[in-house]
Amino acid sequence: METNSNTVTAGVILIGDELLSGRTQDTNLGTIARWLEPMGVQVGEARIVADDGDVITQTVRDFSARFDYVFTTGGIGPTHDDITADCIAGAFDVGISERADAIKALRERYSLQELNAARRRMARIPDGASLIKNPVSQAPGFQTGNVFTMAGVPSIMRGMLPDIEHRIKGGATVFSRSVTASGIGEGDAAAPLAEIEAKYDGVSLGSYPFFNAELRGVTFVARGRDEAMLDKVETELDALVAALTETS
Amino acid sequence: METNSNTVTAGVILIGDELLSGRTQDTNLGTIARWLEPMGVQVGEARIVADDGDVITQTVRDFSARFDYVFTTGGIGPTHDDITADCIAGAFDVGISERADAIKALRERYSLQELNAARRRMARIPDGASLIKNPVSQAPGFQTGNVFTMAGVPSIMRGMLPDIEHRIKGGATVFSRSVTASGIGEGDAAAPLAEIEAKYDGVSLGSYPFFNAELRGVTFVARGRDEAMLDKVETELDALVAALTETS
Missing domain, CATH: 3.30.70.260 (ACT domain)
Incomplete structure (x- = not known):
């Protein structure tokens, strides 16, 4: 990834049917934009996409090529509509599997009995990704290339930002x-x-x-x-x- | 435009640097989605784009082909960064010029003296478009094919919806x-x-x-x-x- 020190840009992908139906009002875009600003990173475009695997995968691929950094929120929980991790793996053409370090993070919150198949899905991480700490509810986010995958619940998303900040090479402050x-x-x-x-x-x-x-x-x-x-x-x-x- | 009576979809394009910087929190998407729902129209994707002519034009073109209806908000005011009308004309490969019916609408609000060059820009309408009434501040929106272009200020945008509703062929209610x-x-x-x-x-x-x-x-x-x-x-x-x- 080539980063021009003068204009560093980010794309934001907000994932979830509930954002498009008007049931849930997104606030994550503003939080991310205001957090990036003092680092000299400007959000160039944001997309709000449905829980649709093909659209998510294609959007991640496009944004990863077009922007210096990409942030996704939503779709990394334990239920059947949480498909973001698979889409990221698809966008980068890599495999995905349950990882011991992610299971270890989940164990801080869940007993072995509570860690059922659904919750173990939250430990499925694209190959080669590095984890993003989640001090609020433990299920980790992850970084794959220039794409940072975070939770959709605003309080959890905000909790992940400190473990991303040191990975951003910013530009001239605006x-x-x-x-x-x-x-x-x-x-x-x-x-x-x-x-x-x-x-x-x-x-x-x-x-x-x-x-x-x-x-x-x-x-x-x-x-x-x-x-x-x-x-x-x-x-x-x-x-x-x-x-x-x-x-x- | 082919409309399947079972699945009628819409794309929403929210235009403006201020939405991407975190300065302004968008609420128009939720308003549009909740207004469309009882008509059986589902928002399939939304994009928040900068005041960038190429990006707006390309996004309008893509969405117009992909969705039954497209709604844009923002960028139709009197200042230099208000470029949406030109982008819509560009997306549909049509001309754009000042229109008498739009000037007439503006005259309900502005005296001849107040109707300076900047405000006259708000009467520039893509060829073949039909106007959308604006009972709040008079400067009209417009419909070009399946694309409805509205103001960005939420109270003005909401004021335009009644003159759009009768133009929507809805689907089965969800x-x-x-x-x-x-x-x-x-x-x-x-x-x-x-x-x-x-x-x-x-x-x-x-x-x-x-x-x-x-x-x-x-x-x-x-x-x-x-x-x-x-x-x-x-x-x-x-x-x-x-x-x-x-x-x-």
Whole structure:
């Protein structure tokens, strides 16, 4: 894997029918993105896929080639719809089998009697993968090449991140500045905003309107690697807001 | 577009850097999925993509071929990063231009003076598309083939759904039953759960564990088109929970 120290990107694959039916609201993407940001890693795309072996396998293969790092959440529990480990093995064309170190981790939680066939499935790990510690419920995640496979339950997923952090070779940190102004319209800011962005190389400017019954307004977010430049952009945004507020 | 009356599927494309950075938590996917469910339309996959023209165009093209319906949210505002309309035109190989009916909609909100070049961009509509009414902030969405392009701000997106509903040819409704039990482990339920699923054709069974400091438990969700069959599955799930509770 070649890593460009300036632009390190990640793809996130969120696995599970319940995320697509609207039954469960995903929060893992935001958690992963905010955890990656200070390491200088930007999420380039996320996909929410069903419990469908072919789709999971193909998505892992595509993302592994396209991004520096890939994170998957979901589908590594003990039940029949937990097929992520097999899909990862399929995507990397490697075998999969029950591993002693994974069984050992499960034994910290489960008695020999509790460790039935279903729970032993959680110790099936693709060949060549290294385990990711799970301090919350012990069933390990695993790393296969540049793909990190984690649990779907948010508290368990978060618990796995510390054992991944040291394996990430980050890039230049991306900083941000934001300016929020109520009472102004996004359409009035659009032209000067594009001018500001054009002036500062390497800075991207986003504009996020908000509305409610009493209020409208916009938040402008500037993102880039050069903090001194971002400070200048912030000053320009403040001036833009002041000018628009006067005329509104 | 061929629509199978039994399995009607949708793809959802959520557009915007802010969703990938963790700055904004998407809620549109769940809203769309819960709105589609009673029409018998299931979301098959969702993608969260950056404000990147090539990626948006390619994703729209892929999803339009793969799903019966496609819904996009985001990127149709007045600023320089609002590129969705151009990408839709690109995906369908059609032109794009400012349209009188869209300008008329904008004029309900904006005076002629307020309707500057930036805001006029919101009236640029791919050739052949039909508009989607926006009762919240007037700037219209639009339908191009089987692709519905909507705003990203959740309150505005929700406001567009009523003018889309009559355009959807739904499928057989999918019903669900859920049974929640605390104090039992997912791994103890896995084998009998797989047996229940195997017995009922057309029913899919999901298992969703939950944890906190004091409590663990599982919610089982059965989904299918035959309500009488689902009632039987629910009875079996109740019995399973009772059996597991006794032995735990």
